[in-house]
Amino acid sequence: DTAVSQTPKYLVTQMGNDKSIKCEQNLGHDTMYWYKQDSKKFLKIMFSYNNKELIINETVPNRFSPKSPDKAHLNLHINSLELGDSAVYFCASQGIVNTEAFFGQGTRLTVV
Amino acid sequence: GENVEQHPSTLSVQEGDSAVIKCTYSDSASNYFPWYKQELGKRPQLIIDIRSNVGEKKDQRIAVTLNKTAKHFSLHITETQPEDSAVYFCAASMGGNKLVFGAGTILRVKS
Numbered sequence: 001d002t003a004v005s006q007t008p009k010y011l012v013t014q015m016g017n018d019k020s021i022k023c024e025q026n027l028g029h030d031t032m033y034w035y036k037q038d039s040k041k042f043l044k045i046m047f048s049y050n051n052k053e054l055i056i057n058e059t060v061p062n063r064f065s066p067k068s069p070d071k072a073h074l075n076l077h078i079n080s081l082e083l084g085d086s087a088v089y090f091c092a093s094q095g096i097v098n099t100e101a102f103f104g105q106g107t108r109l110t111v112v
Numbered sequence: 113g114e115n116v117e118q119h120p121s122t123l124s125v126q127e128g129d130s131a132v133i134k135c136t137y138s139d140s141a142s143n144y145f146p147w148y149k150q151e152l153g154k155r156p157q158l159i160i161d162i163r164s165n166v167g168e169k170k171d172q173r174i175a176v177t178l179n180k181t182a183k184h185f186s187l188h189i190t191e192t193q194p195e196d197s198a199v200y201f202c203a204a205s206m207g208g209n210k211l212v213f214g215a216g217t218i219l220r221v222k223s
Contacts, residue, residue, distance in 0.1 A: 031209045041199055043156065043213040055209045090155065094211065098144035098163060101211055103155040 003027050006091050006104035013081055014112055020077045021107045023091030031055075031094040032074040033101065034066060038087045049074055081111045114139040116204050118214025125192050127223045135202035135214050136184040142204040145178060145185045148213075150199045159200075160187070192221045 004025045013019050025032065034046040048056035052068045063079045074091060091104040115138040125131050137145075146161035162169045162176045162185065169176050173192075178185040189196055202214040 033211065035213075041150075041216045041218070043201060043216070045210065045212060048209045050209050092211075094209075098205060100146065100158045100161065103157070105155050 004091060004093050004102050004104040006089075006107050008107060009105060010108050010110075012110045012112065015081055015083060017081050018077070018079045019081060019109070020075055021089055021091075021109075023074045023076070023104055025072055025091075025093040025102070027093055027095065027102060028072075029093040029095045029102075030071055032068065032071075033090075033092040033094070034074065034076050035090045035092065036087045037090060037106070043090070047074075047076075078109075081109075083111050085109060086111045114142060114204055114206065114210065114212045116202060116212050116214040118202050118217060120217060121215065122218045122220070124220045124222060127192060127194060127221055129192055131187075131189045131192050131196070131219055131221075133187045133200055133202070133217045133219070134184060135186070135204075136182075137204040138183070139204070139206055140180075140183060141206040142183075144205040145176070146203050146205075146211075147174075147176060147187050148201045148203065150201065150216075152198075156201060189219075192219075194221050194223050197221045 030051045032049045036044045046060045047066045049068045065077045068074045088106045092101045094101040118135045143164040148156040149159045150156040173190045175188045199216045205211045
Protein backbone atom coordinates (compact mmCIF):
# COMPACT_ATOMS: atom_id res chain seq x y z
CA ASP A 1 0.00 0.00 0.00
CA THR A 2 1.64 3.20 -1.17
CA ALA A 3 1.03 5.98 1.35
CA VAL A 4 1.65 8.93 -1.00
CA SER A 5 1.60 8.31 -4.72
CA GLN A 6 2.34 10.65 -7.59
CA THR A 7 1.77 10.27 -11.29
CA PRO A 8 3.50 10.37 -13.62
CA LYS A 9 6.97 9.44 -12.41
CA TYR A 10 8.62 10.96 -15.49
CA LEU A 11 7.34 13.75 -17.69
CA VAL A 12 9.15 15.09 -20.76
CA THR A 13 7.49 17.95 -22.57
CA GLN A 14 8.19 20.92 -24.78
CA MET A 15 8.38 24.53 -23.75
CA GLY A 16 5.06 26.27 -23.79
CA ASN A 17 3.01 23.15 -23.08
CA ASP A 18 0.62 22.72 -20.14
CA LYS A 19 0.97 19.65 -17.92
CA SER A 20 -0.44 18.23 -14.68
CA ILE A 21 0.99 16.09 -11.91
CA LYS A 22 -1.36 14.17 -9.63
CA CYS A 23 -0.87 13.28 -5.99
CA GLU A 24 -2.95 11.08 -3.71
CA GLN A 25 -2.45 10.03 -0.10
CA ASN A 26 -4.26 7.27 1.76
CA LEU A 27 -3.04 8.23 5.23
CA GLY A 28 -6.01 10.37 6.18
CA HIS A 29 -3.74 13.39 6.58
CA ASP A 30 -5.12 16.91 6.52
CA THR A 31 -1.98 18.66 5.22
CA MET A 32 -0.43 18.24 1.81
CA TYR A 33 2.56 19.95 0.20
CA TRP A 34 4.27 20.45 -3.12
CA TYR A 35 8.06 20.79 -3.13
CA LYS A 36 10.41 21.48 -6.01
CA GLN A 37 13.86 19.85 -5.96
CA ASP A 38 16.26 21.41 -8.42
CA SER A 39 19.54 20.06 -9.75
CA LYS A 40 21.34 21.28 -6.61
CA LYS A 41 19.06 19.06 -4.52
CA PHE A 42 17.45 21.97 -2.68
CA LEU A 43 13.91 21.07 -1.49
CA LYS A 44 11.93 24.27 -1.89
CA ILE A 45 8.40 24.48 -0.57
CA MET A 46 5.89 25.65 -3.17
CA PHE A 47 2.44 25.15 -1.68
CA SER A 48 0.81 23.90 1.47
CA TYR A 49 -2.82 22.86 1.78
CA ASN A 50 -4.82 21.97 4.86
CA ASN A 51 -8.09 20.12 4.36
CA LYS A 52 -8.44 21.37 0.77
CA GLU A 53 -7.60 24.98 1.62
CA LEU A 54 -4.50 26.79 0.42
CA ILE A 55 -2.36 27.78 3.38
CA ILE A 56 0.96 28.73 1.86
CA ASN A 57 1.95 29.93 -1.59
CA GLU A 58 5.68 30.55 -1.55
CA THR A 59 5.85 33.22 -4.29
CA VAL A 60 5.46 30.62 -6.99
CA PRO A 61 4.69 32.02 -10.49
CA ASN A 62 0.99 31.96 -11.22
CA ARG A 63 1.68 29.53 -14.08
CA PHE A 64 1.60 26.96 -11.25
CA SER A 65 -1.89 26.24 -10.02
CA PRO A 66 -2.51 23.62 -7.33
CA LYS A 67 -5.93 22.09 -6.96
CA SER A 68 -7.25 20.00 -4.09
CA PRO A 69 -10.59 18.36 -4.93
CA ASP A 70 -10.59 16.65 -1.54
CA LYS A 71 -8.15 16.32 1.32
CA ALA A 72 -6.65 13.12 -0.11
CA HIS A 73 -5.65 14.70 -3.40
CA LEU A 74 -3.45 17.62 -4.35
CA ASN A 75 -2.74 18.10 -8.03
CA LEU A 76 -0.35 20.54 -9.66
CA HIS A 77 -1.08 22.11 -13.01
CA ILE A 78 1.63 24.04 -14.81
CA ASN A 79 0.90 26.34 -17.74
CA SER A 80 3.31 27.57 -20.40
CA LEU A 81 6.18 25.39 -19.25
CA GLU A 82 9.66 26.93 -19.26
CA LEU A 83 13.12 25.36 -19.29
CA GLY A 84 13.64 26.49 -15.70
CA ASP A 85 10.69 24.40 -14.56
CA SER A 86 12.76 21.26 -15.11
CA ALA A 87 13.14 19.64 -11.70
CA VAL A 88 11.84 16.84 -9.53
CA TYR A 89 8.50 17.71 -7.93
CA PHE A 90 7.59 16.00 -4.68
CA CYS A 91 4.21 15.80 -3.08
CA ALA A 92 4.08 15.18 0.68
CA SER A 93 1.43 14.77 3.33
CA GLN A 94 1.47 15.36 7.05
CA GLY A 95 -0.93 14.40 9.79
CA ILE A 96 -1.25 16.21 13.08
CA VAL A 97 1.01 19.19 13.64
CA ASN A 98 4.71 18.48 14.06
CA THR A 99 4.73 14.89 12.93
CA GLU A 100 6.42 13.03 10.10
CA ALA A 101 5.78 14.23 6.56
CA PHE A 102 5.54 11.40 4.03
CA PHE A 103 6.79 12.01 0.51
CA GLY A 104 5.65 10.65 -2.80
CA GLN A 105 8.19 9.08 -5.14
CA GLY A 106 8.64 12.32 -7.06
CA THR A 107 7.92 13.39 -10.64
CA ARG A 108 10.93 14.20 -12.77
CA LEU A 109 9.83 16.95 -15.14
CA THR A 110 12.07 17.72 -18.11
CA VAL A 111 11.20 20.66 -20.32
CA VAL A 112 12.93 20.65 -23.71
CA GLY B 113 9.34 33.62 7.36
CA GLU B 114 11.37 30.65 8.46
CA ASN B 115 14.84 30.21 7.01
CA VAL B 116 17.00 27.15 7.63
CA GLU B 117 20.72 27.07 6.93
CA GLN B 118 22.60 23.79 6.75
CA HIS B 119 26.33 23.02 6.81
CA PRO B 120 28.41 21.52 5.38
CA SER B 121 27.08 21.07 1.86
CA THR B 122 29.27 18.00 1.37
CA LEU B 123 30.93 15.74 3.92
CA SER B 124 33.30 12.83 3.32
CA VAL B 125 34.19 10.48 6.15
CA GLN B 126 35.96 7.18 6.48
CA GLU B 127 33.84 4.16 7.32
CA GLY B 128 33.57 3.86 11.09
CA ASP B 129 34.11 7.57 11.74
CA SER B 130 31.45 9.96 12.99
CA ALA B 131 29.62 12.55 10.89
CA VAL B 132 28.06 15.78 12.14
CA ILE B 133 25.70 18.03 10.20
CA LYS B 134 24.60 21.38 11.61
CA CYS B 135 21.57 23.57 11.00
CA THR B 136 20.41 26.95 12.20
CA TYR B 137 16.92 28.35 12.00
CA SER B 138 15.62 31.90 12.07
CA ASP B 139 12.14 31.74 13.58
CA SER B 140 12.25 31.35 17.34
CA ALA B 141 8.66 30.05 17.23
CA SER B 142 9.80 26.91 15.40
CA ASN B 143 9.13 23.88 17.55
CA TYR B 144 9.66 20.79 15.41
CA PHE B 145 12.95 19.73 13.79
CA PRO B 146 13.02 16.60 11.64
CA TRP B 147 15.90 15.12 9.68
CA TYR B 148 15.38 13.38 6.37
CA LYS B 149 17.63 11.06 4.38
CA GLN B 150 17.36 10.92 0.60
CA GLU B 151 19.13 8.16 -1.28
CA LEU B 152 19.92 8.63 -4.95
CA GLY B 153 16.75 8.67 -7.03
CA LYS B 154 14.54 8.06 -4.01
CA ARG B 155 12.14 10.10 -1.91
CA PRO B 156 13.21 11.83 1.31
CA GLN B 157 12.46 9.71 4.39
CA LEU B 158 12.40 10.69 8.03
CA ILE B 159 15.26 9.29 10.11
CA ILE B 160 14.83 11.17 13.38
CA ASP B 161 13.04 14.22 14.73
CA ILE B 162 13.09 16.35 17.84
CA ARG B 163 10.64 18.75 19.41
CA SER B 164 11.48 21.97 21.16
CA ASN B 165 10.80 20.61 24.63
CA VAL B 166 13.66 18.12 24.26
CA GLY B 167 17.40 18.83 24.09
CA GLU B 168 18.64 15.54 22.71
CA LYS B 169 17.29 12.38 21.15
CA LYS B 170 19.06 9.20 20.15
CA ASP B 171 18.13 6.24 17.98
CA GLN B 172 20.88 3.62 17.67
CA ARG B 173 23.71 5.24 15.67
CA ILE B 174 21.98 8.55 15.06
CA ALA B 175 21.33 11.37 17.48
CA VAL B 176 20.02 14.89 17.25
CA THR B 177 20.74 17.78 19.60
CA LEU B 178 18.83 21.04 19.86
CA ASN B 179 19.97 24.36 21.32
CA LYS B 180 16.91 26.62 21.40
CA THR B 181 18.81 29.61 22.72
CA ALA B 182 21.26 29.55 19.85
CA LYS B 183 18.59 28.34 17.41
CA HIS B 184 20.64 25.50 16.08
CA PHE B 185 20.35 21.74 15.91
CA SER B 186 22.69 19.01 14.78
CA LEU B 187 22.62 15.46 13.46
CA HIS B 188 25.26 13.05 14.69
CA ILE B 189 25.91 9.71 13.00
CA THR B 190 28.37 7.39 14.71
CA GLU B 191 30.17 4.36 13.28
CA THR B 192 29.28 5.39 9.75
CA GLN B 193 28.70 2.71 7.14
CA PRO B 194 28.69 2.89 3.33
CA GLU B 195 24.89 2.65 3.33
CA ASP B 196 24.77 5.93 5.25
CA SER B 197 25.90 7.67 2.05
CA ALA B 198 23.02 9.90 0.96
CA VAL B 199 21.75 13.47 1.05
CA TYR B 200 20.59 14.57 4.49
CA PHE B 201 18.14 17.41 5.02
CA CYS B 202 17.28 19.21 8.20
CA ALA B 203 13.94 21.00 8.47
CA ALA B 204 12.07 23.27 10.82
CA SER B 205 8.41 23.86 11.41
CA MET B 206 6.42 26.16 13.65
CA GLY B 207 3.32 24.08 13.17
CA GLY B 208 1.60 26.32 10.68
CA ASN B 209 1.54 23.73 7.90
CA LYS B 210 4.92 24.96 6.75
CA LEU B 211 7.87 22.57 6.82
CA VAL B 212 11.00 24.36 5.58
CA PHE B 213 14.10 22.43 4.60
CA GLY B 214 17.79 23.23 4.69
CA ALA B 215 19.83 23.02 1.49
CA GLY B 216 21.00 19.47 2.15
CA THR B 217 24.31 17.76 2.92
CA ILE B 218 25.80 15.13 0.64
CA LEU B 219 27.40 12.55 2.92
CA ARG B 220 29.94 10.15 1.42
CA VAL B 221 31.21 7.28 3.52
CA LYS B 222 34.41 5.84 2.11
CA SER B 223 35.16 2.19 2.74
